[in-house]
Each structure stands twice: as C-alpha cells, then as structure tokens.
Amino acid sequence: AQSVTQLDSQVPVFEEAPVELRCNYSSSVSVYLFWYVQYPNQGLQLLLKYLSGSTLVKGINGFEAEFNKSQTSFHLRKPSVHISDTAEYFCAVSDLYGGSQGNLIFGKGTKLSVKP
C-alpha cells in the first residue's frame, strides 16, 4: 500500500524568501508523483508532476520539485515566494502499474502562508 507524508502542516515565510515544502512517500512499486495547489475556497489544480526522466521537474508559477528515489522524497521548492502563493499544497502519489485503479493517494496538505 502507498502512503504520503507531508512533514509540515504549516509553513510561514516572508515574501521573496525561498521555501521548501517536504513530501515523502512509501510504496513497494514505482510511482508517479504530483503536487497540487488549492487556493482559498477553490478546487485543486495541478502544479507539477513527475512521470519519468529528469528528476528535476518544473511546474507553474516558478515552482519546481526534485524526485529522489533513494530517499523516497519529492520536495517542492520556490526560490522567491509571493503573497499570491499563499495556499494549501498537496503531494500525491499514483501507482505506476495502476494498482487500485491508479488512484491518487494524497498527503494531508501543507498550508503556506506568505507574509509581507
């Protein structure tokens, strides 16, 4: 069975500072990895995804994530955050071989709060 752990439930940061949101996963098979963002009172939208190939993945709004297979991690980073990045971020994993119909398993979320 797969699981996703987001190590920080809340991350406060000042505007223009760098940020890292941490995600670790557990799986007995190869996986696809995703980061979703949820702005206040909205649905989730895909930020970036790792399917294969380069372990450094670039997404929208200047975010990037690095897949580290040995550490089973997929941390999200941004070198300089803006007030508009205030949102909740969810890491998710999907079984490469379609186990459980290839359903997404979500972490519990990290609330990023960017302060002026």
Place this chain on the structure above:
Amino acid sequence: NAGVTQTPKFQVLKTGQSMTLQCAQDMNHNSMYWYRQDPGMGLRLIYYSASEGTTDKGEVPNGYNVSRLNKREFSLRLESAAPSQTSVYFCASSVEGGQGYNEQFFGPGTRLTVL
C-alpha cells in the same frame, strides 16, 4: 470548455435529510471520482468510477451512494445525512484510471454542513 462542474456550491442539511451532489465533466474523460476534504486530513476518496457503468468504493464509502449516470455525470447521494458528513466535497475526472498516469482535474467543490 467548463472542465468539471459541481452543484450546489453550498448546502445546509438537517440530520437525517437526504440530498444528491451533482458533478459533470465535458472533457470526455472515462474516470470520475468523489473526495471529501476535512481539516488536517487531506483528501480522502469516497467512490470512483473507472468507466461508464462501473463504480467502486474508495477509502471512506460508508453513508454514501453514487451513480454514474452517463460518461459525463457522476452523482453522490447522502441518504440520511449525519453531522460527521459535514465537509467539502470535490469531484474529479481523469482520462483513464487504472493506467498509472492519473492526472485528475478537480471541480470547485461543494461545502456541506449537516446540523
């Protein structure tokens, strides 16, 4: 192209009342999902439909029923609402479930309060 739409956006029910949450997608996706989101719990899968005509239980199916009306529509029914079902409900769809790569597209959500 509206993507995934959900109705209603807000609903207040009394304990024991029933209601149906509606979801529709216009992306010709085969798979559809219902999640609930609770503070500190992330998203938990209630039911999913891998293709038209099939439905399966997810992590938290108790107290819910679903209907895949056609390829576009997937409804979630609460037969006898309970306060524990107070939550934000999200519908999602993907091109093809069961194939590993499963980018899901989400609707805007329904905020349900059960008194």
